[in-house]
Amino acid sequence: MLNGPNLNLLGTREPDVYGHATLDQIEHQLREQAEAIGITLDCRQSNAEHQLIDWVHEARTTHVDFILINPGAYTHTSIALRDALAGVAIPFIEIHLSNIHAREAFRQHSYLADIATGVICGFGAQGYDFALQAAKQQLSQS
Ligand SMILES: O=C(O)[C@]1(O)C=C(c2cccc(Sc3ccccc3)c2)[C@@H](O)[C@H](O)C1
Numbered sequence: 001m002l003n004g005p006n007l008n009l010l011g012t013r014e015p016d017v018y019g020h021a022t023l024d025q026i027e028h029q030l031r032e033q034a035e036a037i038g039i040t041l042d043c044r045q046s047n048a049e050h051q052l053i054d055w056v057h058e059a060r061t062t063h064v065d066f067i068l069i070n071p072g073a074y075t076h077t078s079i080a081l082r083d084a085l086a087g088v089a090i091p092f093i094e095i096h097l098s099n100i101h102a103r104e105a106f107r108q109h110s111y112l113a114d115i116a117t118g119v120i121c122g123f124g125a126q127g128y129d130f131a132l133q134a135a136k137q138q139l140s141q142s
Helices: 023-036 049-061 072-076 079-088 126-141
Strands: 067-070 092-096 118-121
Touching: 023 126, 049 067, 049 079, 067 126, 092 126, 118 126
Parallel strands: 067 092, 092 118
Antiparallel strands: none
16 A cells, blocks of 8 residues: 555545544554455555655556555546556555545646556445455455
8 A cells, every 4th residue: 555645644624525534544444354354464654756666666566466556646646656556566556535636737637547456436435344344355356
């Protein structure tokens, strides 16, 4: 589970857009859900594009089966992050707390969505749960 820029500040401002849960709370709940369904989950957050890219590269050599990622603003800007995800060829789900399609025009394009297994947005913290369940389902079918 990778979270991108500013998501470390969740729960502090704009609860109407991003909800009240902090990232720590979201990660804690997700780890509990993962354990309950037999998935090993590694949660990381960085504000740095290069760090997210390095972690995507690391996933290839550490036998990661699926990536869940909320890329934050890098969703709308980062061809480099797209290239990293495409390059490692590990299936991933793009997650957004907010419904990016109901927001500013610049948030409505994703450089990642067309190469993702799927995109979940607009369900707040519950979207992370949905993504984990979807990943489990995908893995059980492969
Ligand atoms: O909805 C999301 O999860 C999203 O990925 C998250 C974003 C985002 C943007 C700024 C801050 C934060 S997290 C936050 C929220 C409130 C106060 C401080 C930080 C997330 C946006 O950049 C994206 O367009 C959409």
